[in-house]
Amino acid sequence: MDFELSEDQIHLRDAARRLAQQEFRDKAGRWDKEEKFPEENKHRLAELGYLGLSMEREYGGSEAGLVSTYLVIEELAKVDLLTAMIVHDQNVSPRIIANHAPDELRRRVLPGVVKGEIECSIAWTEPEAGSDGTAIRTTAIRDGDFYIVNGQKVFTTFGDRAHMHLVYARFGPSRGAKGIGTILVERDSPGLTVRKIEGKMGVRGAAENELFFDNVRVPAGNVVTMGDPENSRGFVGPLTIYNGTRVGMGVMALGVAEGAFDLAREYMTVREQFGQKLCDMQGLRWMMADALIEIEAARCLCYKALALIDAGKPDPALCSMAKVFATEMAQRVTLQCQQMFGGYGYFGLLPLERMVRDVRMLTLTGGTTQTQKNVIAGHIFSQKSAGGRRP
Template sequence: MFQLDPDLEAFRQDIRKTAERAFAAKAAYWDEKEEFPTENRDLLARLGYLGMVIPEAYGGSGAPVIQGTILLEEVARVCFNTALVAQIAINGPSRAIAIMASDAQKQRWLPGCVSGEHSFAIGISEPGAGSAMTDMVTSATPDGDHVLLHGQKAYCTGGHLATHVFVFARWGKTQGPKGIGALVVERGTPGFEVGHPEQKMGGRGMPEVELFFDRCRVPRANVIMEGDPNSTRSFKRLMSSFGPERVGNAAMCLGVAQAAYEAAKAYSQQREQFGRPICEFQGLQWKIADMAVQIHAARLMIYRAATHLVDGFPDPLEAAMAKLYANEMVQRVTNEALQVHGHAGFTRALPLERMVRDSRGFALGGGTTEILRNTIASMVYGRAFEQRRG
């Protein structure tokens, strides 16, 4: 087994106790009611977890990526929706701001992220630019002391609740990755409208919305990285800043899979058929063994990615590999865990069907498993493969 150092192991035990005590009881409630877990977010803020990776100079703890990874794993083990809240706070825009923003921007926004006063969302995907995100058409046009933002974003997680949105946009008449930069849009800015939350299969306590920008005037002081029409440099730098998001995504997969495995193992020891516990049947033993192996492999990959940093971010290849494996692993494990429970697992009386639903979205957000394979292949070959029609 991967051995954490004593301090990290103590942290794991602390966050596990906190999660089980504070989050487990209402995990089904947030899903059933499709309600945002506000009380859990407030508790995370009071405990300092929302700002744990933000530098101490701005009120955070300056914790390493691995510590945030452990927190997400343990919270997801008991409440997926609360883990999503933590994921966006820990590995979302605030991390990019902490690495790439100016000192003035960090002072403006990061202390509020720590306290919970500020809630950031991210706007990247568009109706016509999902996996092909460099097809985005949302434009940013300099206009004196402002930038005119025009376009639409889709599937923005928690965007209707955010006080700020970290928006990717295109500077100049460019195509592909050239000219793409990013800026922060504050809620209430004229020309910025938020759509209605969409109903989802899983993660139902954290809805997604569309964002609309109609010549929205954003102060130039809010530009994190201006797009260069002659270069892909800004886009590549921006994308590298979200490497921790992939590791966090994988960590949540790990937490959900761990919970499903534990439930299946316990049930197999309690449930009797043909006069003996079902764990005595080889077919069930193999299912539990396969779950244990896959979870162990995922944990090693995720922890490796979380501790092997390049310029402050997880190594891109290892982060992509960890996310890809974990995304598919959690679907296999939750599905087999439901199977072990038989029809009882198919009912809403047990959390298995919820775990199956929640885990399915991991393979879509932050890079689909298909796109991740393309990304990994490009890094393995050491060259980019053009996906667009010639």
């Protein structure tokens, strides 16, 4: 068992740390306050090749693997979850396209994704299909060389700016997972309306959106995975990608917790009350010790799960455990770190107020804590895992 990072990984992580601390940290509050997407950060990430870290070389990526990719994302999340999400999102729909789309579509879309010229949202959730993702009603029905898409999506992150939406739809009359497939719908397609959802709690520089499809004609060449009413292949194929993205949510949460922890530790060494520094008060020292135990435990879970994916041995239940533990941990730890700042932590002048709001989304999106626990429980009681897990 090897817990050491390679030299290349250490260089990559340290470079991302410098970038995050020197160029992104001080502006993070501005994107939140102005509810503005950090365009300049995205350009910088593209310029440095961070948008193609896990992508195959033939599309311009560097095939660095998920462990290396998320080492970078963790560093970004320490200062700004929004900027971390820009890199993370390159590992969702683009990876589904890379693994499952026909050749022509891959070559048309992926080089632009790596350069930062094409953004692609995930449009899966619907008003009546949240945790139950197989309850979707959106349809994609063949009409000659086109598919006609009808339906409604909700919570589509970056849907207001994405050039393409990876839409989950039913390709014929079917129920459950059977018949569901995925199709790329381009931004300016006639019949597509996008509406931003207002009043978001955190990560305010990223917008979630409702998408309305009214007889939208999409070229047949844009089908990523074909839905077949006889089987669930068009749905199950893309699901494998979510092993990595679930852990990715955990890594982003880990990064936010670490960022909050660093700020609290620094403040505790200067703030004095009762003639004593906060860092000398036993009760607070133990709170920080507890926080560090949780951070390290989350790190072990997340990177073990990612290393197994990189090794071609994904463990879906472990991915769910990593997501649940790291995202729930980060909520507790950021709140505890905010507590160290007393009343000052409650105000937006300090990053803690933003971090507490930001990290909240990670227990919800990408499969809620409860649905992840259903996956874990399913694993516990499945025939395959009878006899328990082995280290």
